[in-house]
Amino acid sequence: MQKLVIANRGSKEQGKTSSIREVFNILAAKYPANVYIDYGDIMATIKIGDVLVGLESQGDPGSRIFDSLEKFVELGCDVIVCACRSYGDTTDAVYGLANNGYQVIFAQNDKSDDEAMQVVLNKKYATRVVDMIEERISGDF
Numbered sequence: 001m002q003k004l005v006i007a008n009r010g011s012k013e014q015g016k017t018s019s020i021r022e023v024f025n026i027l028a029a030k031y032p033a034n035v036y037i038d039y040g041d042i043m044a045t046i047k048i049g050d051v052l053v054g055l056e057s058q059g060d061p062g063s064r065i066f067d068s069l070e071k072f073v074e075l076g077c078d079v080i081v082c083a084c085r086s087y088g089d090t091t092d093a094v095y096g097l098a099n100n101g102y103q104v105i106f107a108q109n110d111k112s113d114d115e116a117m118q119v120v121l122n123k124k125y126a127t128r129v130v131d132m133i134e135e136r137i138s139g140d141f
Contacts, residue, residue, distance in 0.1 A: 001051070003102040004136050005080040006129055007094045010108050012060070015122050016083035017041060019109045020057040022126035023081055027053065027133070043068050051078045051137050059083025059090050066093055073100050079133050105132075 008016040024042045031048050042057040043064065054072035059065050059082055066089075072080050080097065084090035098104055109125035112118045135141035 001078060001136060001139070003078050003080075003100070004105065004132075005082065005094060005097045005102045006105050006107050006132060007091075008059070008081075008083045008109060008125070008129075009086055009091060009094075009106040010111075011086050014111055015109050015118055015125075016059055017057040018119075019122040019125045019129075020055060020081060020083055022122050023129045024055050024057075026126055026130045027055075030130075045072070045075065045077065048133075048137060052076060053079045053081065053133060056080070056082040059085060061085065061089055063090075065090055069093055069097065073097070079136060081129060081133070107132075 008019055010016055021042050024044055027046050031046055042055050044055045046053045046055070052075060054075065054077035056065055056068040065082060065084065069080065069082065080102065082094065084094050094104060107129060110121040112121055132141055
C-alpha cells in the first residue's frame, strides 16, 4: 500500500478543523481500541488492522502541524489526514511528505454561510475521507 496524505486545504474559517474532528470521531467510533489522542484540537493516531492513521486538525501557520507531520512520519503512519492553508508554509509541509513516499491528495470541504448546513457539509466531507482511507486499506483506491 502506498502511503497517503489527505489534506483539507483552504483559507481560514472554512471548516477544516471541524471536518477533521469529524473524521476522527467516525474513525474512533469504528476502531475504538487503538486510539491515541494528544491535547486540545485533534492530534491523534488510530490503528486500523496493520495500518496507522495520523490525524492533525491544526493547519494554520504557527500551529503544531509541522511537528505533527514530522511525528507521523517518524511513527510510520501509513495515512495522514490534516488541515493546511491554501498556500504557504503549511501547504509546502504537506507537499514535502511526497519526499517520504506519500501520495498527496488535497480534498477541500464545501462551504456554506448557513451554520446548520456547514455542519452537514463537514460530516459529508468526513465520510468521504473515511471512505478513501478504508478503500486505500482494502486496496480499492
